[in-house]
Amino acid sequence: MKTLYGIEWKLFNRIKANYLFVVFVPLMILMAMRTVQDQLDIAKYGLNAGPLMVSTATGTLLIFTLYSSVTGLYVARREELVLKRLRTGEVSDAVILAGGASMYVTIAVVQIIVVTAVLSVMFGTAPQALPAALAGLVTGVALMTAMAAATASLCRTVESVMVATLPAIFILPMVSGVYIPREVLPDSLGEALLFAPLSSTVDLMRSGWTAELTVVAVLVRVALTVAWTALFTWIAIRKFRWEPRT
Known part of the structure; x- marks a missing residue:
């Protein structure tokens, strides 16, 4: 894991444009969402x-x-035959995938910690139930990593990644309460969207600052996220390709 992390980190640093995508693009989107939420008049x-x-x-x-x-x-x-070569050694498939993703997991977690800390200061709010937020972060990271492996199994080439990830990039935030809170939607629709893949993570993170969820509600949302993670993991195990398609 440590070796794979180090390799990916070196490769990441070789292309400085990576910092533009990983650091600035999400923050720009976040600023845009703040404007959208202001227009929703969320206080009511x-x-x-x-x-x-x-x-x-x-x-x-x-x-x-x-x-x-x-x-x-x-x-x-996979296209560079790196995954195929790694499989010829003693490292398990799970370690290969987890080790490759570990660098981006680290970046995402650091970003989330820094951004949430800044937001807490900006809005004068403090965490009220950190265990709920921690549960949301851990299960959310596991879910997105499993979902990435499942999506990668559908992609023939690097160029096809952009198309394959479009549903998650554009639709998932809309139905999971990332862009638009489910509370502003009709009750029946909002309740149905609780079962969307990322909805539980969103609820758990928000509850970390509001403590609005009971212990039972937290466990239910953790269970939902684990169920989605298990589904995507099952898809990845069955469909993931370790070498280019011919």
Whole structure:
């Protein structure tokens, strides 16, 4: 794991443009979402801007920094025959995939910690239930990594990654409460969207600052995220390709 992390970090630093995508693009999207949420007049729905922005930031960074980047990483390393060569050694498949993704996991977690800390200061809010936020972060990282592996199994080439990740980039934030809080939607629709893949992570992160979820509600959301993670992991195990398609 340590060796794979070091290799990916060196490769990442060789292309300075990576910092533009991984650091500035998600923050620009976050600023745009702040404008959208201002127009929604969230106060009348009993929502606080600080915790809401924390959950928005977490969802945005998990999708753009972790999911899309790791999907592209898996496909690129497969096309370069790196994954095939690694499998000839003693390292297990799970360690190969986890080691490759570990660098982007680190970047995403650091980004989330820094951004949420800044947002807490900006909005004058402090975490009220950190275990809920920690549960959301850990399960969210696992979910996005498994989802990246499952998506990579559908991609023939690096060029196809952009198309394959479009549903998650554009649709997933809309249905999971990242861009638009589910509370502003009709009750039946909002309740149905609780079962979207990233909804539980968003709820857990927000509850970390508001403590609005009970212990049972936290466990339910953790279970939902684990279920989605298991599904994507199963897809990856069955469909993931370790060498280019001929």
